[in-house]
Amino acid sequence: MPESVLQQIQDEMMALPGVGSSILEISHRSADFDAILDDARSAVERVMNVPDTHEVLFIQGGGALQNIMIPANFCTPEAQTADYILTGAWGKKSAGEVKYYGDLNIAYDAGDTNFNHLPKQSDLKLTPGAAYVHLTTNETIHGIQFKSMPDTGGVPIVADKSSDIMCGPLNVADYGLIYACAQKNAGTSGVTIVIVRKDLLARSADRLPSYLDYAKHSKAGSRFNTPPTFSIYATGLVCKWLESKGGVEKIEAENKHKSQLIYDVIDNSAGFYTGHVVNKDERSIMNVVFKMPSDELDARFCSDAKNAGLTTLKGHRSLGGIRASVYNAMPVEGAEALAAFMKDFAAQNG
Ligand SMILES: Cc1ncc(COP(=O)(O)O)c(C=O)c1O
Incomplete structure (x- = not known):
């Protein structure tokens, strides 16, 4: 966490300016929290230059839940297969959850050399018409990072950006879905930022347990159930710190x-x-x-x-x-x- 943000959290902990109560005690349905949530969402949109085609959601459950929600929402009877490019331990973990909702195709596995390199475009065994192609843009454990995206032939790219979200400019329009647990570059643990292409929200169409359905989170404005109020507040502050740095x-x-x-x-x-x-x-x-x-x-x-x-x-x-x-x-x-x-x-x- 940036030191100045920690300082601000300390200063505001007893009472949020203009509110008079702590972020840890205000109601998640209050107008005061409405403002904090809207503020955090617009700060993420500004920092990441999110286009109108995409929507920012705040969801709990970390990367682990996204590993389940992604195949649950996007593997459909028309497109059952999901392609996973494995360049480290996190991508491998993500791939392990696909079987509950779809068919897994490992489009590339760098595990044989202990994830010390990225695939070339010609190495990828992509499935034509796949539900999506998943990759981890920065593999936190192995220290390897994609600097550009592969050509997936129009299949939506789903990217785990947990450890490199907001580390530099990004063209959000290149992605079907981006997710990042906030605790590295975007705040504290407890909230996951999901940026989803709006047209993909229709894919799950009421066939999932409610919490797993992106469309329901979208409809509820990231307040399907009690949201992690403190973490969302912290994400807003970190984004504003980033803007202040240029x-x-x-x-x-x-x-x-x-x-x-x-x-x-x-x-x-x-x-x-x-x-x-x-x-x-x-x-x-x-x-x-x-x-x-x-x-x-x-x-x-x-x-x-x-x-x-x-x-x-x-x-x-x-x-x-x-x-x-x-x-x-x-x-x-x-x-x-x-x-x-x-x-x-x-x-x-x-
Ligand atoms: C690339 C990546 N994905 C996912 C996670 C963690 O996900 P979770 O929020 O489930 O702990 C991490 C955490 O270190 C990570 O670095």
Whole structure:
């Protein structure tokens, strides 16, 4: 979270300005919350330049529920097959839920090389007339990020952008549906931003349990049941912070700079640090994943870094090594401090 947003939340916690009560106690049906919800929705629309063809929804249940809602809504008797492009652990998890509602086609699986590369267009085994093509634009654990979308021949692209939403400009019109749990770049846990092409809302047409139906969330204005009021409020504040910083163009330049500071140390370390992703242009500008020649060095790196005030660097348990996340709220100074620490550590231990 940006520090200034945390400060604002602290300042407003006892009483929202002009409201007199806390965000934690106002009714989700009150005019005051109406204003907060509308404000958060328009802030997301502005930051992401969402066209009229698409609608922003706030839903609970995180990425895990989206993994179910997507096939539930979009796999129909006319288009039963959903194509999944697997470039990391999150996409694999998403694919695991399709079987309850449709037929799964793995259009590409980079798992054989432990998700260290992206497919080329010619590698994809897409199904003509598929219900949709799912991909994870930024694989958080493996540190690999799509910089452009594949050609799906008109089949809607469904993208998990949980760890790179708002990291830079995006043409929302290229997507059938975008989803992102908010807790990386867009607020706190508890709310998931879903941006859906309006014409796709008709696909589920009353054949689903109510909560799973996007059309019902849309009809209820993201208030099908009690919404996560605090998380929606926080998302609004984070979006406004992003606008105050100059928007997604500016933040993208900053994210590229922060990640490059760390990649440069890796690339100039004469093999002491090894990045997980093979091709430089596929490396994530959000999660920098690398390792050292031994598990012992990885562990020492984390404990020495912690002593130097640099925390949360341990790689995901499934991959080991180090993961430096430089989400939007990470200041440039944070990346600079890590890069300097890495140079020292390599000099002492290489
Ligand atoms: C790409 C991606 N998808 C999904 C999730 C998590 O989803 P959930 O909200 O179900 O925990 C994460 C969280 O780290 C993620 O990085």
